[in-house]
Amino acid sequence: MDGAGMPEVRSTCPYCGVGCGVILRPDGHGGMDVRGDPDHPANLGRLCSKGSALGETIGLGERLLTPRVMGQDSDWDSALDLVAEKFRRTIAEHGPDSAAFYVSGQLLTEDYYVANKLMKGFIGSANIDTNSRLCMASTVAGHKRAFGTDTVPGTYEDLELADLVVLTGSNLAWCHPVLFQRIVAAKKARPAMKVVVIDPRRTSSCDIADMHIALKAGTDVALFNGLLASIYEQGGTDAAFLRNVEGFDGALAAASNDDPGVTGLSEADLRAFYKLWIRTEKVVTVFSQGVNQSSSGTDKVNAIINCHLATGRIGKPGCGPFSVTGQPNAMGGREVGGLANMLACHLDLENADHRNAVHDFWSSPTIADQPGHKAVDMFEAVHAGRIKALWIIHTNPAVTMPDADRVRDAIAGCDFVVVSDITAATDTARLAHVVLPAAAWGEKDGTVTNSDRTISRQRPALPVPGMARPDWEILAEVGRRMGWVSAFDYESPAEIFREYAALSGIAGGFGKDFDISAKAELSDHDYAVMPPFRWPASGTRQGGRFFADGAFFTPSGMGRMLGVSWRPPVSRPDADFPYRFNTGRIRDQWHTMTRTALSPRLSAHLAEPFLEIHPEDAAAQGIAEADLVEVRSVTGRSILRALLTDRVQRGDVFAPIHWTGETAPSARIDAVVAAVTDPVSGQPESKASVVAVAPFRAAWYGFAISSDDMVLRSDYWALARTGTGWRAELAGTETPADWETEARRLFALPDAEAQVVVDTARRTARIAFHDGDRLLAALFVSRQPVRVMRSHLAGLPGQDAPHVLTGRAPADQPDPGPIVCSCFNVGVNQILEAIETGGAISVDAVGTALQAGTNCGSCRPEIAVLLERTRAAEPAE
Ligand SMILES: Nc1nc2c(c(=O)[nH]1)N[C@H]1C(S)=C(S)[C@@H](COP(=O)(O)OP(=O)(O)OC[C@H]3O[C@@H](n4cnc5c(=O)[nH]c(N)nc54)[C@H](O)[C@@H]3O)O[C@H]1N2
Ligand SMILES: Nc1nc2c(c(=O)[nH]1)N[C@H]1C(S)=C(S)[C@@H](COP(=O)(O)OP(=O)(O)OC[C@H]3O[C@@H](n4cnc5c(=O)[nH]c(N)nc54)[C@H](O)[C@@H]3O)O[C@H]1N2
Ligand code: SF4
Ligand SMILES: [Mo]
Secondary structure (H helix, E strand, O other): OOOOOOOOEEEEOOOOOOOOEEEEEEOOOOOEEEEEOOOOOOOOOOOOHHHHOHHHHOOOOOOOOOOEEOOEEOOHHHHHHHHHHHHHHHHHHHOHHHEEEEEOOOOOHHHHHHHHHHHHHHHOOOOEEEHHHHOOHHHHHHHHHHHOOOOOOOOOHHHHHOOEEEEEOOOHHHHOHHHHHHHHHHHHHOOOOEEEEEOOOOOHHHHHOOEEEOOOOOOHHHHHHHHHHHHHHOOOOOHHHHOOEEOHHHHHHHHHHOOHHHHOOOHHHHHHHHHHHHHOOOEEEEEOHHHHOOOOHHHHHHHHHHHHHHOOOOOOOOOEEEEOOOOOOHHHHHHHOOOOOOOOOOOOOOOHHHHHHHHHHHOOOOOOOOOOOOHHHHHHHHHOOOOOEEEEEOOOHHHHOOOHHHHHHHHHHOOEEEEEEOOOOOOOHHHOOEEEEEOOOOOOOEEEEOOOOEEEEEOOOOOOOOOOEOHHHHHHHHHHHOOOOOOOOOOOHHHHHHHHHHHHHHHHHOOOOOOOHHHOOOOHHHHHOOOOEEOOEOOOOEOOOOOOOOOOOOOOOOEEOOOOOOOOOOOOOOOOOOEEEEEEOOOOOOOOOOOHHHOHHHHHHOOOOEEEEOHHHHHHHOOOOOOEEEEEOOOOEEEEEEEEOOOOOOOEEEEEOOOOOOOOHHHOHHHOOOOOEOOOOOOEOOOOEEEEEEEOOOOEEEEEEEOOOOOOOOOEEEEEEEOOEEEEEEEEOOOOOOHHHHHHHHHOOOOOEEEEEEEOOOOEEEEEEEEOOEEEEEEEEEOOOOOOOHHHHHOOOOOEOOOHHHOOOOOOOOOOOOEEEOOOOEEHHHHHHHHHOOOOOOHHHHHHHHOOOOOOOOOHHHHHHHHHHHHHHOOOO
């Protein structure tokens, strides 16, 4: 209890698949304090910048609080009747496969279970797929090929127990920051522990790397095949373990035929990596989207697993291949059968015995017997008009699907589209006929499974606002209104969880590993207080690791090595599209930013979409630092800010995925990404499209700050929230005739008192609007990218700011520079000052001086880079 008498609630962070436990303390006025749960096994009290800022993202300003039908507020009965009626009529007229659900690895398990049951058992189609297709599908397929089941063998402790952690296609420092911090701490305690990063790009994760393997994009299969061949040559195989593994000869033959030279790495680098891997018994190979999101994603996964099977380094403390999941419940979705080619509880859609068992268990009128459309094909079927009723839940495909403009057109052209979201202000919701208000994190109740099979509770700490309802309840309502009253007669998530746990017992009876039937009889109270536990949880087996005993879930019971051969990414660079387009994440934003962008702190880290490009490539294209550039592919275009850096290789460019029609409409980068998929998993190749890059011919650049909303219409704009309002980057190809008129329109301030400085010769303009002494808004325009102190200016709206038009901080208030530490709002300039004049020589010393990096630790790699940079700049003595 706190002073105000509000009880504390233990819950789970809604962002990444680390699945950190949080303790929530509501303040009784809609806000709450969030801290790491010291008793949760995933994080032991730690949180990253996003978890720490959760309290700033729960406001109701952007929330959808009523159902909306055709753009008008409605009520639940009308909206739900309409949804049920439209789905029923579509199915009656065009068959079950004319309906589809596109759902999300961020749904709670209970939500997911109901969606899957409704589609596969009652509507009778398997047209339910999920954004996990864009995320984990290659791992699912790779696990099933190797283990006969989609199971992560190890646990988080293995990352600490390992003597070598290999991060491949994973920027753990930014994407799973608490796991990264656990590795950092383990390495500090045991300096002999080694970390290798395999990534074409030098990322923040390289900060702790003993070796950075900057391979050419898409060559992981050749790299790991080379490793397998070396393991064999150097006698590193585990003969005893291999007695329980089939396919060794084929895998070795394929591996030996591959040329690791295609990785672009030197012989010496390859040898050093292979030697380290082979000589270190306790190796964990962590992999994520640099592996999965590839047209050879499944083969990459198996090439990695092959090396672990050959050496028996699996399921033992400190050993194993380790797929880290992206979304908070990507694992739960896989367990529940959320993908179009799965049933439920690891049961197989294509196995008649499994189908019959589920059919009986659900007492359903039917059961889907053919796999449904995988995400990319699903939106193609929508585009072609074969899918006529589509329900999109907890995901934003108009932004995040490859060939996103085509997906947007497909949704816009669909006969009937329902979107369940917490806000109507998304690119996808704007296209829907019906938008349903979902209860959000902090209000919802259910379970999620993290990357190491730990199932934790999300618990509500806040009342559900307005008319919002939890996703499971909305789905169950529609199920009942479609006529299946008793099957969807749920009253609570506990009831759904019990049913699901009971079904997993049937799966266990078929010999499946996903069995949590020990939880099938939980009382409501037991469910309410259920502590985190790792599956399986059956009468015979609790938690633990898998496969060290050589028992697998393939038909033969043996592990399987696969013969896989390297193939290049499908799109090849050529004269028209010479650059390889890599995409990914930044530290402080979550996907399409509907929640993280509500936090000014998180928005301060990187406030604008950008393109990392090598300085020599930039020079060749006539691109200078901070210019806007146009990135073009066969499918679409984006405008992004150039960030010149040798973090990317020549020929590669990188852009973050987060900006949308709401935040930077010309920077939706999936418009540029081709819809190429892995033939086994159907996962899109989101990291290897080919593009042309050229300067964007801006006639003017602008930077704007405002305490109120802006009316943004220029060719380029990117908007971010600040502590005092908004900031925006702007640019256009045509210069307005009169900047004051333009600024009044931009800020919707027709009558405010203006301060105007225009230099027609230099084509600059600076305009500020005041209400008395209080600054309302200001616009800075220049022929070149605007050079002003952005972090300083962002804090001025609402203040008495007489010198705003200088664009600079007064001498007694130095500009903090771009924010590095979002917990304590510490900028680059402050950190450099502490290093250069304050004599701070370590990350800890910077922390002592400024607090930076002392809370969540997410910025410690960036502080280390600043230290490194200043060290490198020092003259040699
Ligand atoms: N801050 C933040 N954290 C997140 C998320 C977020 O939105 N924001 N999203 C969550 C989700 S859903 C996911 S799936 C995870 C993703 O987590 P990660 O997979 O770690 O993140 P990405 O940035 O997508 O990609 C990782 C790296 O793959 C590299 N890469 C590209 N091509 C190749 C290649 O051919 N081979 C190799 N070896 N590497 C390559 C990229 O350069 C990039 O650095 O993050 C989760 N965590
Ligand atoms: N080029 C490129 N594209 C990518 C990727 C990449 O690396 N490169 N990564 C891919 C990956 S790994 C992923 S996981 C996807 C992620 O892509 P998406 O899933 O499309 O992105 P999100 O922003 O997470 O969308 C979640 C939506 O759910 C809403 N929401 C939040 N809480 C709730 C709730 O409780 N209930 C409901 N009903 N809605 C809610 C949010 O407001 C938001 O609109 O992007 C994929 N796309
Ligand atoms: S690492 Fe950060 S984003 Fe991921 S679950 Fe933990 S606090 Fe949340
Ligand atoms: Mo993901």
